[in-house]
Amino acid sequence: MAAHEWGVVIGALGAIAWVNWYFFVAGRSAAAATVAAPAAAGASGTARVDVVVRGGYSPSAIRVRAGEPVRLVFDRQETSSCSEEIVFPDFGIRRFLPAGEKTTIEITPPSAGRYEFMCGMSMLHGVVIAE
Numbered sequence: 001m002a003a004h005e006w007g008v009v010i011g012a013l014g015a016i017a018w019v020n021w022y023f024f025v026a027g028r029s030a031a032a033a034t035v036a037a038p039a040a041a042g043a044s045g046t047a048r049v050d051v052v053v054r055g056g057y058s059p060s061a062i063r064v065r066a067g068e069p070v071r072l073v074f075d076r077q078e079t080s081s082c083s084e085e086i087v088f089p090d091f092g093i094r095r096f097l098p099a100g101e102k103t104t105i106e107i108t109p110p111s112a113g114r115y116e117f118m119c120g121m122s123m124l125h126g127v128v129i130a131e
Contacts, residue, residue, distance in 0.1 A: 054078045057126040066130040069108045085120030
């Protein structure tokens with residue numbers, strides 16, 4: 001192989017490595033659920049996370065406390081048919097997400113672990129991490 005061919009091969013491998021890093025590693029920190037103030041004396045607050053649906057889920061990783069309810073508010077800001085449904089297989093939940101609207105889903109992770117969610121076509125993915 002000539003020197004310029006090796007340069008092309010090395011450049012292509014570098015580009016592939018960068019694309020994989022960008023899409024699978026970079027910016028994947030988990031958002032923590034925030035607890036709302038109690039509405040009345042003796043009432044406990046419920047953890048809440050707002051999730052924007054636009055070409056994916058943002059945030060796509062959500063940290064919550066195991067055994068406590070969490071309210072996930074999905075704000076679908078697109079009309080792509082892929083994002084019109086959300087599925088939480090571990091909780092038996094399958095819900096329609098209307099475009100331009102917010103949809104609230106409450107779950108209670110029973111124990112520490114990872115609970116994945118996805119679109120109805122299984123192309124968009126996210127995870128709830130219970131600790």
